[in-house]
Amino acid sequence: MSDKLRIGIIGLGFIGTQKHLVGLSQHLDRCDMVAFCDYEIDRAEKAQKEYGSDDSYACTDYRKVVDDPSIDVVHVCTWNVNHCEITCAALEAGKHVLVEKPMAVTGEDARKMVETAKRTGKKLSVGFQYRFRKEAQFLRKVVDEGRLGEIYAAKAHAIRRRGVPIWGVFTDKEKQGGGPLIDLGGHAIDQALWYMDNYEVAQVVGVVNYKLGDKPEGNMAGPWDPETYSVEDSAFGFVTFKNGASLFVEASWALNVQDSREGCVTLCGTEGGADTVQAPAGSDLIVTLNNVQGGELVKTHPEAAAAYFGAGGDAMSGFEYMGGLEAGAWLDAILDDTEPYVTAEQACVVTEILDAIYKSAENGGKPVVFD
Ligand SMILES: NC(=O)c1ccc[n+]([C@@H]2O[C@H](COP(=O)([O-])OP(=O)(O)OC[C@H]3O[C@@H](n4cnc5c(N)ncnc54)[C@H](O)[C@@H]3O)[C@@H](O)[C@H]2O)c1
Structure with a gap:
C-alpha cells in the first residue's frame, strides 16, 4: 500500500x-x-x-x-x-x-x-x-452521558408532505427496490437504532401504500410522471426488539399531513426523552430534550439551534460538510x-428492517419474525 x-x-x-x-x-x-x-x-x-x-x-x-x-x-x-x-x-x-x-x-x-x-x-x-450532522452528534453525546436513561420506545420519522424526487431513478422500483421507505426511511431507522444502541430485532410488521402515485400535483420539485412512478408513496412499520424496546417507522414522499419531518427521531427513555423536528423555515432541526426537573415537566433546547447539516451560516453545503x-x-x-x-453489521440490521416492512406488507401485515 x-x-x-x-x-x-x-x-x-x-x-x-x-x-x-x-x-x-x-x-x-x-x-x-x-x-x-x-x-x-x-x-x-x-x-x-x-x-x-x-x-x-x-x-x-x-x-x-x-x-x-x-x-x-x-x-x-x-x-x-x-x-x-x-x-x-x-x-x-x-x-x-x-x-x-x-x-x-x-x-x-x-x-x-x-x-x-x-x-x-x-x-x-x-x-x-x-450521523455526522450537528444535532445528531449532540444527541449522541446526550445519550452517551446517560441523560435519557434506557431508551425503550422510539420513532423514526422520514415524512415529506409532497417531496417526490423527480430526477434520477428514485421512483423506479426496478433500479431502487422501493420508494420513500428504502430511500429516506433507512436514514431515520439508522439514527434511531444508533441512539438506542439496539440491533437485536425480535419482529417487524409493516404497511405499504400505493395511494397517491397518480396525483402528482402540489409536489415541491414539480409534478412527477405517474406513468413511470412504480414505488410506494408511504410506508409504516413497527419493530420490536429482543430487550422489549420498540420502534415505530414512518416514511413518505407524499402524505396528507400538516408538517414534513424528515431525518428526525423521537426517543423515550427512563430518565428523559428527546425529539427532533424540522424548523418551519430552512433546513435546521430543532432538538428538544424532555424530562422532569424540580417536580415539573421541562423542555430544553440547545441555545444555538443545531443546524441540520453543518455549522449554522457557514458556506458549506450539507453534503460537502x-x-x-x-x-x-x-x-x-x-x-x-x-x-x-x-459498521456493516449495523447497516445490515437497517436493511433487514426495511426488507421486513416490505415483506410484512406483501403478506397482509403478518409479522416477520427474526431468528
Ligand atoms: N446518502 C444519501 O443521503 C444519499 C442521497 C442520495 C442517493 N443516495 C444513494 O446513492 C445511490 C445512487 O443514487 P443517486 O441519486 O446518485 O443516483 P444517480 O442515478 O444520480 O447516480 C447513479 C449513477 O450510477 C451509475 N451506475 C449505475 N449502475 C452502474 C454500474 N453497474 N456500473 C457503473 N455505473 C453505474 C448510473 O449511470 C448513474 O450515473 C443510491 O443507492 C441512493 O440510495 C444516498
Missing part, C-alpha cells in the same frame, strides 16, 4: 459527485482519486478531469476498477439494486468498500455483504452520513485499522 489510499469511485451521479468526490477532496493528504466509473462515460470523464490524480482514468465497466491491483478502496455509489454485486466483487478483490445507503435491497444480500467483508478481512461501511466528515472518518478507520463509524 502506498502512503496515500488509492480510491476508485463507481457511480458518478448525484451522490457520487455531490458527497463522495466533494468529501474525499477534503482529504487529499491521505487519498488519491484514481478510478472513475459510470455507465455514462461523460460523467466519469468529467469527474476525473476535476478530481483525478495524475495517473487516474475513467471507465464504464466496474470490473476494471475492481480488478485494478493498485486500488485500495472502492466507493459504490450506484443504484440500490447493484450495491451487493459490486460490493462483494470489490471485497473479494481485496478492496475496502464504502457503499451508499441502503446497503442492499434485501436482508439476504446485506448479510452476504457482511459475510464477505468478514471472510476477506476487508472493511465495509455504509453512507449514513446523517457531512461528506467531508464521513470521508475523514472512513479513511481514519482504514489507515488506523479501527472499526468504521458506521
Whole structure:
C-alpha cells in the first residue's frame, strides 16, 4: 500500500459527485482519486478531469476498477439494486468498500455483504452520513452521558408532505427496490437504532401504500410522471426488539399531513426523552430534550439551534460538510485499522428492517419474525 489510499469511485451521479468526490477532496493528504466509473462515460470523464490524480482514468465497466491491483478502496455509489454485486466483487478483490445507503435491497444480500467483508478481512461501511450532522452528534453525546436513561420506545420519522424526487431513478422500483421507505426511511431507522444502541430485532410488521402515485400535483420539485412512478408513496412499520424496546417507522414522499419531518427521531427513555423536528423555515432541526426537573415537566433546547447539516451560516453545503466528515472518518478507520463509524453489521440490521416492512406488507401485515 502506498502512503496515500488509492480510491476508485463507481457511480458518478448525484451522490457520487455531490458527497463522495466533494468529501474525499477534503482529504487529499491521505487519498488519491484514481478510478472513475459510470455507465455514462461523460460523467466519469468529467469527474476525473476535476478530481483525478495524475495517473487516474475513467471507465464504464466496474470490473476494471475492481480488478485494478493498485486500488485500495472502492466507493459504490450506484443504484440500490447493484450495491451487493459490486460490493462483494470489490471485497473479494481485496478492496475496502464504502457503499451508499441502503446497503442492499434485501436482508439476504446485506448479510452476504457482511459475510464477505468478514471472510476477506476487508472493511465495509455504509453512507449514513446523517450521523455526522450537528444535532445528531449532540444527541449522541446526550445519550452517551446517560441523560435519557434506557431508551425503550422510539420513532423514526422520514415524512415529506409532497417531496417526490423527480430526477434520477428514485421512483423506479426496478433500479431502487422501493420508494420513500428504502430511500429516506433507512436514514431515520439508522439514527434511531444508533441512539438506542439496539440491533437485536425480535419482529417487524409493516404497511405499504400505493395511494397517491397518480396525483402528482402540489409536489415541491414539480409534478412527477405517474406513468413511470412504480414505488410506494408511504410506508409504516413497527419493530420490536429482543430487550422489549420498540420502534415505530414512518416514511413518505407524499402524505396528507400538516408538517414534513424528515431525518428526525423521537426517543423515550427512563430518565428523559428527546425529539427532533424540522424548523418551519430552512433546513435546521430543532432538538428538544424532555424530562422532569424540580417536580415539573421541562423542555430544553440547545441555545444555538443545531443546524441540520453543518455549522449554522457557514458556506458549506450539507453534503460537502457531512461528506467531508464521513470521508475523514472512513479513511481514519482504514489507515488506523479501527472499526468504521458506521459498521456493516449495523447497516445490515437497517436493511433487514426495511426488507421486513416490505415483506410484512406483501403478506397482509403478518409479522416477520427474526431468528
Ligand atoms: N446518502 C444519501 O443521503 C444519499 C442521497 C442520495 C442517493 N443516495 C444513494 O446513492 C445511490 C445512487 O443514487 P443517486 O441519486 O446518485 O443516483 P444517480 O442515478 O444520480 O447516480 C447513479 C449513477 O450510477 C451509475 N451506475 C449505475 N449502475 C452502474 C454500474 N453497474 N456500473 C457503473 N455505473 C453505474 C448510473 O449511470 C448513474 O450515473 C443510491 O443507492 C441512493 O440510495 C444516498
